[in-house]
Amino acid sequence: MSATHSEIPLLDVSLAQRNKAAFIAQLREMLVNRGFVYLQKTPVPTEIIDKMVDSTAKFFALPTDAKEACDMNYTAHFNGYLRKGSVENPTREQFNYGDDNADPLEGTPEYHKIHGTTPWPDDALFPGCRAAMREYYNHLKNLSLQFTEYVAEALGLDPDGFEPLFERDVSRRQLRCKLLRYPTCPPSTTGFVPHTDSNFLTYLLQASSEPGLEIRKPSGEWLPATPIPGTFIVLVGRVLEKVTQGLVKAPLHRVVSPTQGTRYSVGFFQGVAMDTRIAEVKFEFPQEVVDMKRARQEREGDTTEYPVTENDRMPAGEVVLNFKLKAHPLVAYKFYPTLFPKFYPDGLPERYASLVH
Numbered sequence: 001m002s003a004t005h006s007e008i009p010l011l012d013v014s015l016a017q018r019n020k021a022a023f024i025a026q027l028r029e030m031l032v033n034r035g036f037v038y039l040q041k042t043p044v045p046t047e048i049i050d051k052m053v054d055s056t057a058k059f060f061a062l063p064t065d066a067k068e069a070c071d072m073n074y075t076a077h078f079n080g081y082l083r084k085g086s087v088e089n090p091t092r093e094q095f096n097y098g099d100d101n102a103d104p105l106e107g108t109p110e111y112h113k114i115h116g117t118t119p120w121p122d123d124a125l126f127p128g129c130r131a132a133m134r135e136y137y138n139h140l141k142n143l144s145l146q147f148t149e150y151v152a153e154a155l156g157l158d159p160d161g162f163e164p165l166f167e168r169d170v171s172r173r174q175l176r177c178k179l180l181r182y183p184t185c186p187p188s189t190t191g192f193v194p195h196t197d198s199n200f201l202t203y204l205l206q207a208s209s210e211p212g213l214e215i216r217k218p219s220g221e222w223l224p225a226t227p228i229p230g231t232f233i234v235l236v237g238r239v240l241e242k243v244t245q246g247l248v249k250a251p252l253h254r255v256v257s258p259t260q261g262t263r264y265s266v267g268f269f270q271g272v273a274m275d276t277r278i279a280e281v282k283f284e285f286p287q288e289v290v291d292m293k294r295a296r297q298e299r300e301g302d303t304t305e306y307p308v309t310e311n312d313r314m315p316a317g318e319v320v321l322n323f324k325l326k327a328h329p330l331v332a333y334k335f336y337p338t339l340f341p342k343f344y345p346d347g348l349p350e351r352y353a354s355l356v357h
């Protein structure tokens, strides 16, 4: 079943230049009432998107040993290739990359190591891979900087209202690109389990025509997030939900594997500064927006509260690192020896022992 047009909130980003007030009003309605938006007519040029779509398929088509030469377990930074077969990725393959000029600064806390270089494929095997992906990253970075201002305005803050959450040095922002490949599977095979994103905002490019992404509606039904060429789906993450006390909600979403063809997607994940402690950041939102939230909560019977948790008192980078160390035992073993025993008191799980080298 495909989604009806009215269920897909399409936002024309070029409207911001022509009629800012109308644009902000539309964005506010979409953010508060849905938690996701399809952006169309963004400043990201079509040829940059096309090149990224092409590069994504080409990366995964590399021989296995070329992909494994970029294994995520070769660096401390959770960038690189992740073969299928792990608990979080039973069927899909993944490649993560971040900023190439981002190795941790001397004397910073250990969790600053989450930010760093990427093991790229050999340029002789895939000429131009890194350049095309870097170009896409830079465009998405600019989009995220601009869109964050729009989100602040839509929620009644000044355009730079969310700045206290982010790294002051724009070159050290917590941004990561994640390429995904979902192969053909039997009907109803999970490609990625239902989850909410943990970050601030996610900008998702569906890089093929195969369906599969679904977003849960408040009624509990799953809405197919049909791929629409030239659009990015922006999903609210849990940090944004938390710092707005639920003015905007992080939508639950999942991927059902394709039953024919191959599905590709590219997520661009925007996180807050590594040293930000969510509990220490406070915003004042106008009554008008708070009233929209109340109306939505009443409609949906939503009584969620947002108490301060232990994680909210910790630096955001430490929260991310703890989560990643649980998912990547070999990286914990090789690069975080002082933290390793806390997460793996019985040592490295058996199936990883053969991979230590």
Ligand SMILES: O=C(O)CCC(=O)C(=O)O
Pocket: 178, 180, 192, 197, 204, 213, 253, 254, 255, 265, 267
């Ligand atoms: O592949 C997709 O379209 C979505 C992936 C996703 O939700 C995620 O990796 O967080």
Ligand SMILES: [Fe+2]
Pocket: 195, 196, 197, 253
């Ligand atoms: Fe997600």
